Amino acid sequence: MTFMRSLRRPFPCGAFVAALIAAADWLSKYAVLYGMDLPARGNIPILPFFDLTMVWNRGISFGLLQSDGVFGRALLVLFTSLIAAVLVFWLWRSQRLLEAAALGAIIGGAVGNIHDRVVYGAVADFFDFHLMGWHWYVFNIADAAICIGAAMLLVSSFWPAEQSIKRTDKHEDR
Helix, strand or coil, X not given: CCHHHHCCCHHHHHHHHHHHHHHHHHHHHHHHHHHCCHHHHCEEEEECCEEEEEEEECCCHXXXXXXXXXXXXXXXXXXXXXXXXXXXXXXXXXXXXXXXHHHHHHHHHHHHHHHHHHHHCCEXXXXXXXXXXXXXXXXXXXXXXXXXXXXXXXXXXXXXXXXXXXXXXXXXXX
């Protein structure tokens, strides 16, 4: 089976999306942290409504449950890893492409943020959108993928069921 044909199956599609999101997140963070040295520069205006602004998030979404200590950080890594593991199991069982892509986006985002917590002790956020003095939360590619994946899961729940896909070698596409 060719690579492109395998992406028509839920698990390979979701796994590919997860790997793509995690890689894009890691590359963007590497570029911002080391290529642009954003932590030292602080803020780089890009557009009238968009800046690169360095923020280290030691909590979960939107800075909730801040954890500066090693124990708290380890709990966040463990909790996020458990959620990602449950989502991988869900992805393995998924029979729908949209659901699989959504799960892959969430898993890839979780892996990207787990990597940050393990390597840096906090999650590197840097996308800062603002308008007329109002700023949205600073975020990264992983955060965006998690939110988009959650929205896709919601849409998927209302989408008509796709025809069930058999998971046996005898029924593989030729």
